Amino acid sequence: MLAAIDRQAGRIAALSEAILRDPETGFREVRTAARVEAELRAMGLRPETELAITGVRARLRGRCPGPTVAIIGELDALAVPDHPFAGAATGAAHACGHNAQVAAMIGAGLGLAEVMGDLDGDVVLFAVPAEETIEVGWRLEQRAAGRLEFIIGKPELIRLGAFDDVDLAITSHATVSTPDGPSIEVLGGAGASANGAVTKHVVFRGRAAHSGHEPWAGVDAQKALTVATVAIDAQRETFRDADHVRVHYTISAGGNAISSVPAEARLEIMVRAATVDGLRDASGKVDRALRAGAQALGASVEITTAAGYFPLEADPGGAELAAAAARAAVGAGQVRVHEITGHSGVSTDVADLARVMPVLSVLSGGATPGYGPHSSGFYIADSDRGVIAPAKAMALLTVELLRDGAARARALTAARPRMSRDEYVATRRSLEGAETYPSAPSAPPAGGGAARSRAVAASSTVPVAGSRTTP
The missing domain is CATH 3.40.630.10 (Zn peptidases)
Incomplete structure (x- = not known):
């Protein structure tokens, strides 16, 4: 042989x-x-x-x-x-x-x-x-x-x-x-x-506007993403040592032109942990951080979680x-x-x-x-x-x-x-899911900057019919 x-x-x-x-x-x-x-x-x-x-x-x-x-x-x-x-x-x-x-x-x-x-x-x-x-x-x-x-x-x-x-x-x-x-x-x-993992495909959606003329009329998806990644980093000390949690990500899109407020930004995230329960806990904390980024800027975020690997x-x-x-x-x-x-x-x-x-x-x-x-x-x-x-x-x-x-x-x-x-x-299916939080902002109204700013703030909490919203 x-x-x-x-x-x-x-x-x-x-x-x-x-x-x-x-x-x-x-x-x-x-x-x-x-x-x-x-x-x-x-x-x-x-x-x-x-x-x-x-x-x-x-x-x-x-x-x-x-x-x-x-x-x-x-x-x-x-x-x-x-x-x-x-x-x-x-x-x-x-x-x-x-x-x-x-x-x-x-x-x-x-x-x-x-x-x-x-x-x-x-x-x-x-x-x-x-x-x-x-x-x-x-x-x-x-x-x-x-x-x-x-x-x-x-x-x-x-x-x-x-x-x-x-x-x-x-x-x-x-x-x-x-x-x-x-x-x-x-x-x-x-x-x-060895660790298991779940993978997240994340899309922040905001509203484009001229970044020099009236940036207050936009909703900056890239900054929402930035706030979310800072919030993820702030979670690190909350993970149990025994769970061996790792969270790492790559930014796959972050705006198209510096002269326009970015209307969309994308992340791919891998969350790893030593047990299925550890994966569930860490995944939930990452989702919470992603929602926080959207809430802070008045954007929306779509989170699709796909099971990656089981722990070995x-x-x-x-x-x-x-x-x-x-x-x-x-x-x-x-x-x-x-x-x-x-x-x-x-x-x-x-x-x-x-x-x-x-x-x-x-x-x-x-x-x-x-x-x-x-x-x-x-x-x-x-x-x-x-x-x-x-x-x-x-x-x-x-x-x-x-x-x-x-x-x-x-x-x-x-x-x-x-x-x-x-x-x-x-x-495996129990580790997966998809949600949109809270909703896509509505179009800005006609009128001055102050009116637009008030409308953006108000629209950030209005749910879209058919979407899943999370308190």
């Missing part, structure tokens, strides 16, 4: 390089998905396509029915315009190494195809879209058009039932590299955890299995087990998948030394460590799970209760 991966190493590395040089962001990975489909067809498989818009999967069948293990590769890139391999037109770039994940998934499949007749269960090779939470406004437009409900890939695939026939999943991910670092790193420690809880026993498989694949000297008992502030939709099934992960080396994921210099520079090594590790881990009657796979699936798909979807 490992020899088969070695024989195909050039093909696997070339796929990683091709995807690196042709990046696409989430739910738009059309060319990347086509490359995956072509590779799966070349293996003699019959892939399913257009799952959650761009997802692709195919099944390798074992010698008898049993648990199904999915090997995951993530299709999407980030938006990092100053990355050396950024798309000229889009600014998209594989600054998180997802190109290597996809190639490693294919590599693992090429190796496993040689031994499926000895395994007591099936393998699904699954290329999934949109792990990164970016371009939130565009994704909400896709939701409004009925193309998706959840704005991140694995949650949407769970909702659609695309994981209903899968019992366990295996993922890989690139990590920070050093020239003499290991090829594979496994995160151990039963207490390891590590699977007991998974790290030991992954480490053993990695040592067998690349040698003990090339594997490091990083014991973690604390909490990480990062988020991933692997945590969502872990709510419905066990997930085992390996981290790979091979990235540019000195750069962290999501930075302008991060990409997979060494395909042996960043692509071939995780392909071998995931293939051997799959064999370990599915050999001897799939005893290890069955033990992991029975280790702790999981959410059903319906429970997961209901909980």
Whole structure:
């Protein structure tokens, strides 16, 4: 099996390089998905396509029915315009190494195809879209058009039932590299955890006016946004330390001309926390701050909250299995087990998948030394460590799970209760919402500046029919 991966190493590395040089962001990975489909067809498989818009999967069948293990590769890139391999037109770039994940998934499949007749269960090779939470406004437009409900890939695939026939999943991910670092790193420690998140798309609406002639006739949406962000910052000491709350945002629009009072301003916000209850609390406080900004300036604010990621809880026993498989694949000297008992502030939709099934992960080396994921210099520079090594590790881990009657796979699936798909979807929906506060200001009246100012103040509390208003 490992020899088969070695024989195909050039093909696997070339796929990683091709995807690196042709990046696409989430739910738009059309060319990347086509490359995956072509590779799966070349293996003699019959892939399913257009799952959650761009997802692709195919099944390798074992010698008898049993648990199904999915090997995951993530299709999407980030938006990092100053990355050396950024798309000229889009600014998209594989600054998180997802190109290597996809190639490693294919590599693992090429190796496993040689031994499926000895395994007591099936393998699904699954290329999934949109792990990164970016371009939130565009994704909400896709939701409004009925193309998706959840704005991140694995949650949407769970909702659609695309994981209903899968019992366990295996993922890989690139990590920070050093020239003499290991090829594979496994995160151990039963207490390891990571933040969940919700994402907010926020639009402040005011009224345009000549900023020099009569600014009092306008309602400044950008200043409402500014007040709101100050109010968010003022909330920071109210968050419990145990909730590990992080709030960060980007201003995506803030007016069109300095000679006109800005009538619209936009924010995208990510609120992270260690628990679902912590997410609810922090999200509510951020909403309160956004309303305060609108109220202070007499503007209105539209807040759309979309669930991002569930908090991550590590699977007991998974790290030991992954480490053993990695040592067998690349040698003990090339594997490091990083014991973690604390909490990480990062988020991933692997945590969502872990709510419905066990997930085992390996981290790979091979990235540019000195750069962290999501930075302008991060990409997979060494395909042996960043692509071939995780392909071998995931293939051997799959064999370990599915050999001897799939005893290890069955033990992991029975280790702790999981959410059903319906429970997961209901909980996720409970974190979402939309509101307008308090209402859009009415048009200014004719007459002098004083009359206009009085009318603006009065109109800021008049609700619009059909809108949701919040006291």
